[in-house]
Amino acid sequence: MTLPQPLLKLDQLRRHRAGRPAVERLSLALDRGEILGLLGVNGAGKSTTLSMIAGALRPDSGTIELGGKNFLEMPELAQKAIGWLPERAPLWQELTVHEHLRTHAQLRGLRSAALTQACDAVIQRLELTPLLRRLAGVLSQGQRQRLGLACALIHSPDVLVLDEPANALDPVQVASLRKVIREEAARGAAVILSTHLLAEVTAICTRVAILHEGHLRHDGAVPAGDHTALEQTFFDIAMHGAGAQAA
Numbered sequence: 001m002t003l004p005q006p007l008l009k010l011d012q013l014r015r016h017r018a019g020r021p022a023v024e025r026l027s028l029a030l031d032r033g034e035i036l037g038l039l040g041v042n043g044a045g046k047s048t049t050l051s052m053i054a055g056a057l058r059p060d061s062g063t064i065e066l067g068g069k070n071f072l073e074m075p076e077l078a079q080k081a082i083g084w085l086p087e088r089a090p091l092w093q094e095l096t097v098h099e100h101l102r103t104h105a106q107l108r109g110l111r112s113a114a115l116t117q118a119c120d121a122v123i124q125r126l127e128l129t130p131l132l133r134r135l136a137g138v139l140s141q142g143q144r145q146r147l148g149l150a151c152a153l154i155h156s157p158d159v160l161v162l163d164e165p166a167n168a169l170d171p172v173q174v175a176s177l178r179k180v181i182r183e184e185a186a187r188g189a190a191v192i193l194s195t196h197l198l199a200e201v202t203a204i205c206t207r208v209a210i211l212h213e214g215h216l217r218h219d220g221a222v223p224a225g226d227h228t229a230l231e232q233t234f235f236d237i238a239m240h241g242a243g244a245q246a247a
């Protein structure tokens, strides 16, 4: 009997940056419908990890599998299966919001009616209609973040990789972001997001992982309700680098 494999599997990932280890022997698996919150102090390795999952940064060693396929040898798989919101969404200043969406959709292989449909869907979900004719260069930080999220979602990816997605969003937009993340998980995507907000993790995540100095120090279910227990675990790890790695 073969066991069902996880949608995303990281095995023993390592990556040095500027001659120092940024991520060390990181192993994680993620299934469809899961929302994993990635926590850690500044420099813990969160963005490095997410960039590797997004296919933007190659690990020095280790493997990443998507549905059992070696993702590192198949860059076209990342293009189709991953939606990535980097920490600072890179935008073409001189393109309008609408042009951005269409260009992203094209880059993800969408054409004709499917492309228009995908654009219309994210415009509606992220309430981008009033911004469509604006140049990306004149958007506020929160508006840029919404456009970045729309670009990440446009091709209905299997894995959604969000680096501090609530950054610069107002409370209304944070609520809308949470709704979108839940909807994505409900349609069967796996979501991994980094954040510094413990309340964000307890509000939307089903699982939490904590990195410290590039090592995975905790991986477990999110304590229901309040975030006191999570806060305790986080501070223990941040202060002492301690904490057990749960199965």
Ligand SMILES: Nc1ncnc2c1ncn2[C@@H]1O[C@H](COP(=O)(O)OP(=O)(O)OP(=O)(O)O)[C@@H](O)[C@H]1O
Residues within 6 Å of the ligand: 017, 018, 020, 021, 022, 040, 041, 042, 043, 044, 045, 046, 047, 048, 049
């Ligand atoms: N472009 C880069 N060049 C060199 N070193 C880098 C680069 N980006 C990150 N690093 C280093 O890699 C390590 C991990 O950084 P990373 O950005 O992954 O951490 P993080 O947990 O996302 O931090 P933060 O919460 O501050 O965003 C740090 O020591 C950082 O200095």
